[in-house]
Amino acid sequence: MKVGVTGGAGFIGEHVCDELARRGHHPLVFDHKGRHNPPHPVMLGDARDPVAMAELAAHVDGIIHLAACLGTQETIANPRPAAITNVEGGLNFLEACAQYNIPGVYIGVGNHWMNNTYSISKTTVERFAAMFNKERGTRINTVRLVNAYGPRQSVAPPFGPAKVRKITPAFVCRALTGQTIEVYGDGQQVSDMVHVMDGAKALVTALEKAAQSIVFDKVVEVGPAEHRTVNQVAQEVIAAAVSLDYPAVNLKHLPMRPGEIPGAHVTADTSTLALVDMSADTLIPLRDGIIHTVDWYATNWLPSYRDAA
Numbered sequence: 018m019k020v021g022v023t024g025g026a027g028f029i030g031e032h033v034c035d036e037l038a039r040r041g042h043h044p045l046v047f048d049h050k051g052r053h054n055p056p057h058p059v060m061l062g063d064a065r066d067p068v069a070m071a072e073l074a075a076h077v078d079g080i081i082h083l084a085a086c087l088g089t090q091e092t093i094a095n096p097r098p099a100a101i102t103n104v105e106g107g108l109n110f111l112e113a114c115a116q117y118n119i120p121g122v123y124i125g126v127g128n129h130w131m132n133n134t135y136s137i138s139k140t141t142v143e144r145f146a147a148m149f150n151k152e153r154g155t156r157i158n159t160v161r162l163v164n165a166y167g168p169r170q171s172v173a174p175p176f177g178p179a180k181v182r183k184i185t186p187a188f189v190c191r192a193l194t195g196q197t198i199e200v201y202g203d204g205q206q207v208s209d210m211v212h213v214m215d216g217a218k219a220l221v222t223a224l225e226k227a228a229q230s231i232v233f234d235k236v237v238e239v240g241p242a243e244h245r246t247v248n249q250v251a252q253e254v255i256a257a258a259v260s261l262d263y264p265a266v267n268l269k270h271l272p273m274r275p276g277e278i279p280g281a282h283v284t285a286d287t288s289t290l291a292l293v294d295m296s297a298d299t300l301i302p303l304r305d306g307i308i309h310t311v312d313w314y315a316t317n318w319l320p321s322y323r324d325a326a
């Protein structure tokens with residue numbers, strides 16, 4: 018299949034394109050961000066533009082819609098950019114799939130019940146997708162990832178230019194540069210971690226199923242069988258860095274940020290993985306995934322960071 022991947026130049030998008038190519042599909046990245054020497058063909062476009070999305074749908078056999086404005090805390094003070102990108106972009110994706118009668122996959126978030134702009138806007142489109150399937154006969158499957166981690170996730174200040182701070186690069190960059198890891202709240206909140214390659218597999222299989230007119234009556238949730246607290250994730254990062262000969266660093270706790278709920282449990286209903294022919298016990302174990310990720314940042318991020326310092 019030729020598959021349009023909106024947000025295909027982003028963290029999850031790149032891994033989805035790689036997984037599509039591994040399975041013999043042909044990814045076409047649709048993103049408003051260009052890149053030098055892209056590994057896959059690119060159509061530059063904005064998900065907020067219904068004509069551009071329809072144009073994409075006209076050229077592919079299916080779409081995986083990942084383009085979004087992220088950030089749980091970052092989108093509270095100014096909700097409009099995320100609300101518009103995520104909701105209008107989502108509607109444009111659904112309309113384009115309906116117009117060209119092509120299968121689609123929508124990505125949802127693990128903290129879908131939280132009242133922050135990001136969760137509200139992402140989850141609104143899950144509900145629109147259910148409406149489109151029921152009322153307009155579309156074939157859209159939805160896959161929720163909890164906290165995705167792995168190589169190539171962008172890095173926020175002071176370590177890089179990303180606008181949104183994600184837990185894994187934040188911890189890894191501090192561990193690799195000998196700095197105390199900062200944990201918001203008491204760190205007892207549970208945030209299931211899913212390796213991005215497992216997430217990509219679930220998303221691609223969900224599209225293959227939709228192409229066979231298998232439309233799930235549930236949202237697929239990708240996450241591990243065993244839950245870990247944020248403190249435990251931080252300890253895994255420290256242990257992985259030590260195993261790669263970096264000195265052990267400490268943890269410190271900062272006040273919780275707005276938009277998050279202290280002690281929240283963001284977990285996945287892993288029974289839904291059967292819909293995409295997966296099960297929690299076959300996912301990449303957290304320890305292996307974190308070692309692989311820390312190793313990737315040590316090789317690919319740390320040298321340029323040191324050069325720039």
Ligand SMILES: NC(=O)c1ccc[n+]([C@@H]2O[C@H](COP(=O)([O-])OP(=O)(O)OC[C@H]3O[C@@H](n4cnc5c(N)ncnc54)[C@H](O)[C@@H]3O)[C@@H](O)[C@H]2O)c1
Pocket residue numbers: 023024025026027028029030047048049050062063064065082083084085086087102106124125126127139161162163164165166171
């Ligand atoms: N990272 C996670 O832990 C996680 C978990 C669950 C769901 N998701 C979802 O996965 C998707 C991808 O997340 P990511 O972590 O790869 O983020 P990312 O920021 O790395 O990628 C998002 C991509 O979307 C593009 N984009 C943003 N607005 C656009 C627009 N208007 N038009 C075209 N392209 C646009 C960006 O340029 C970027 O390449 C998002 O929908 C996000 O909500 C992420």
